[in-house]
Amino acid sequence: MAAPGTDVVQLDALGARGPYQTRNRLTVTDVAGRERAELSLVPSLFVDRTIKALRGADTPAPDERIGMINRAAELFATATLNGLTPDAYTHLVSRVGGTPLSVVRATVTAIAARLRRAHHSVDQARPTGAVHRWNDPLTRTGRAVWVPRGDVFAVHAAGNHPGPHSLWPEALALGYRVVVRPSRREPFTPHRLITALRTAGFGDDHVALLPTDHTTADALLQGADLGLVYGGEDVVRAYAADPTVLPQGPGRSKVLLTRDVDWRDHLDTIVDSVSGHGGTGCVNTTAVFVEGDPAPLCAALAERLAAVPSLPPEDPAAVFPVQSLATAKALEAHLLHRASGTRPWLGGEGVLGELGDGSAVLRAAVHQLDSPHSPQAAVEMPFPCVWVAPWSRDAGVVPLRDSLVLTAITHDDSLVSELVEEPSISNVYVGDHPTYWMESGLPHDGYLAEFLMRCKTVIRD
Amino acid sequence: MPRATTEILDLPLDVRPEPDDLIRAAMQWHFGAETGSPFWLERAKNLPFDPLTDIKTHDDLTLFPNVAAELRDVPAQDLIPRGYGPSPDIVGVFESGGTTGAPKRVVLLRDWLDRMLHWSNLNLDAHGFPRGTDWLGIVPTGPHIVGEYFRRSAATYGRHGFTLDLDPRWVKKLIAAGDRAAAGAYAEHLIDQAAFVLRTQDIGVLTVTPPLLERIAHRDDLVDLVNKKVRAIRWGGTQLDPDSRHLYKTDIFPDTVLCGNYGSTMILGFGGERPGLPDDAGCVFDPYSPYVTFVVVDPQTLRPVGYGERGRVLVHHVSKSFFLPSNLERDVATRIEPLPGQAGDAVADITPVETFENEAVIEGVY
Incomplete structure (x- = not known):
């Protein structure tokens, strides 16, 4: 070889x-x-x-x-x-x-x-x-x-x-x-x-x-x-x-932070959920919902993610994904189009880190939404791209629906009960667990065997 | 009308004219006031040149505009050259598939049918088709000329031709509507009917489209029947990729002759697979030159691409019965050098005009 x-x-x-x-x-x-x-x-x-x-x-x-x-x-x-x-x-x-x-x-x-x-x-x-x-x-x-x-x-x-x-x-x-x-x-x-x-x-x-x-x-x-x-x-x-x-x-995985927790204590988990594993997975976080003002969290996320260098994918220190320049430009154009009307904190002018060989790093994007119901919260991109929205008890479970993983950082057990009971949320992680966490023997989107197997009755003399 | 003109158009079946001689004779015939069709005599008034004097060679045919679309509306009667007299020997009126909008119409006259069959039967000989056996045709019938050629081929080369109803337009409609289940059920219905014939009749030659041949290959009992009875398979209508061709020839029907056609209604016939190609190659098709000729062109300039390069297939039909030059087909092919003495190109690796796949799905991670 x-x-x-x-x-x-x-x-x-x-x-x-x-x-x-x-x-x-x-x-x-x-x-x-x-x-x-x-x-x-x-x-x-x-x-x-x-x-x-x-x-x-x-x-x-x-x-x-x-x-x-x-x-x-x-x-x-x-x-x-x-x-x-x-x-x-x-x-x-x-x-x-x-x-x-x-x-x-x-x-x-x-x-x-x-x-x-x-x-x-x-x-x-x-x-x-x-x-x-x-x-x-x-x-x-x-x-x-x-x-x-x-x-x-x-x-x-x-x-x-x-x-x-x-x-x-x-x-x-x-x-x-x-x-x-x-x-x-x-x-x-x-x-x-x-x-x-x-x-x-x-x-x-x-x-x-x-x-x-x-x-x-x-x-x-x-x-x-x-x-x-x-x-x-x-x-x-x-x-x-x-x-x-x-x-x-689509995964459309999400993080929820309620008022009874301080996001500063969980910033590592949030950054990791957005960009861990290259940020290309269905289990990476697409949207973060904050009870309260999302702006300080946006600023912190932008600061952390802006510091990541643009490196070729085979560099052992690479964190962000890389695509051909043409694909990367198409993704960037789509992001900029979808992001219109939102408040950009990172990547508002573009997300490309050109590597000079015809490829480009897709750098992280952080955008603030003004409502938990903004449609952008469902826009999942194949790179670290997060939408941060305000959330309130009035909004409730509705904006949190359709999630492969929901990490709920909260002490509110009745809210957790509601989230676990919500049929369109596949997995609920309470506390400091990144949305990409997985463990053998635990269902990812249900057990695959639920789909592959059935039970039949056998009785014999 | 000089006598030589009709002589060149009426040469004995086993004599082929020089390409440029044919073109000059055909111009005299199709644009002569006494002999031309009402359609061409009227159409010639709007041409920026005079076909009688300005079209002298095969290459000059590309000066003609593509009038194929006009065959959607013209009365079929107006397509018959007047030179055939008051009672021309007409086999039938046929229509294009109707893939893009309303169908185009052509008139098939006896003298051309005989000529085309003579050539096509020689090609079957070259591929080693058995003579005198019964044929089964799983091909479009009704207004589609392929069904007529099937019957006439079976009758002249074989013995009995067994057919079934196949309406490709309905299938296309189902597929366009995304109703794959219904399209599949229709195809299975066709195969069910073919199975009755295959089981009970002495079928030596099977004529079929590649998608339906694949459905036959899916059924083990039918594969066994084909291997037991059928000595040659003639395919056409859509394309057979080289990998599937290789599988059929080496694995599924190893002792059966496999021979392809590439045709269209607008050429009133088809090109035949070049005999003697290796099992693991794509098909090369030669047309019945100089009556039917292919040119592989750049679709923008209509100039030929280089040998071995890909381009759109431009077809010309020039016979006593019909004239349709410069018809740009919807197919893409590789340009191949013709056999010696042939006008135009041979074609290979035919595919429909490229449609673009969803290159990058923008939203979502997959």
Whole structure:
């Protein structure tokens, strides 16, 4: 292996009969426009045949699956796979996706840790009344048995961050066969993870990587029994009525500070929630609601975030995400358009930190809203961009709805009760917990297994 | 009308005219007051040149404006050259797909049909199609000329041609409305009907569009039937990407001949796949030159792009029965060197005019 980043990496499709190089290949470039990989794009005919082969494949026994996932975790974190050392791989993810290198490295560790606990994680979702096997002695007098809702699970992966790839291997643990369509912005992580799973013992006809162009993407969901799709509000709308697809839409995570706490004691948590992990995640904070005057908090946030240097993503000290200049300019233009009528504290004149090689850092933006109901509070951007709004008891829960994570920094237990009961808030963190906090075995947007499994009654003589 | 003119337009089926000879004869015919169609005689009044004297070579055809859109409104009767006399031998009136607005109409005359079939059957020979077998066509019928060519090909090259109703306009409407489920149900309905024929009849040749071939490949029982009975598959109507082509030829239907057509209603026919291409390449299509010719052009300048470069496909049809020059198709292709003696270009790797994907979804993190 040459020094990281000097070769163009071949990313084959990983079909049911092994790696498959197509004639139709997509050039994957880094944030400066330099060619870094060639991704084989398969036609729908290949998708159809692969899913058929997966459907016909035998499933190894549960403990064997868990063992293979464990071995894959080790390989994913430490082995040379597809010619890439862990360092070469993390460097590529960083250069192509624009994610800060330290974030990529931490995520690799986190993915491996989560895979090692996949069995624990999925079992947390099992209803307490249900057993795993039909021949559990409890079924002799009648018992719920926890079983998969289908055979093949398809994933339209996200490209914003490698982290979400720690989720779908749970489907393998549960006995599904899995096909993953990678994002063109970050095909490296699923390619590496699936290569690791195969090296660890999963058959080629058990877990597959099927890169496709946009128009062929739907073939995966058509062919599979169940699907997971990451996307924006359009994706959520498109699949809202489809019970076989679980859309993962906007996060719109939020922080709430009530009058009985002093924001100064929690500034680290707020800054971290906005910009931690590169600020590109659905669990990064989009809006902060303050009971009282938001201006002092805005000033403090702006001061802290303004001090972060603009660095290329592969710099170990990089904090903010990087994109190609064209993409970054489009994002900036969109931000400036949406921000009109708000009070800018940081990034009001623009957020770009040009790096001179055709790429640009997307620096943080802090804007103050004059009402908790301002529409901007729902504008989620793929970089550290926070809207700070005043909040009052009169406004109540309404502006806090539609949140993947809500960190409530408050001593008001009745308010916490209301937030926990609100159906459109997925997770509630009370006190000093950044919105991106996650733990294996705890639901992220519900348990994935809630979607993949069902209970059926078995009774026998 | 000099005798030589009609002779060149009426050459025996196995003799092809020199391209420029054909053009000059066709100008005399289509723009001669006694022989031209009412449509062209009227249209010629608004041309900035005189076709009778100013159009001498194949290259000169690009001087003509693209009048294809006018075929949406013109009475079909006005398209028939007067030189055919009071009772021309008409096979039928056919319409374009209707992808963009109202359909365009053309008139298919017997002498051109015979000529086109003669050439197309020679191409089937070159690909090793079996003669004398029954054919199944899963292709648009009704006003679509492809259905007519299917019947006539089956009757002249094979034995019986089995058809079904296929209305591509309804499918396009369903897809445009985002109703994928209904579009899929219609496609499955077509395959169900085809399955009855495949199971019970001695089908040696299957003519089909690539999306419907893919639905056949999805059903294991039909794949087995095709592999057992069908010795050649002729595809057309939409494009088959090189990776799918390779899968069919090496994996799914390894012992079946696979041969593509690239055609359009406006050329009253189609180009055929060049025989002998490798399994892992894209398809190259040669037209029935000099009657039908392709030029791969820059859509802005209408000048040819270089060999190996991509451009829009400009088509010309020049025969005794019909004249339609400079029609810019909606397809993009790679320009390929023609076979020796052929006018214009061969084309490869055809795709619809590029539509832009949602490049960067601005809001949201994914």
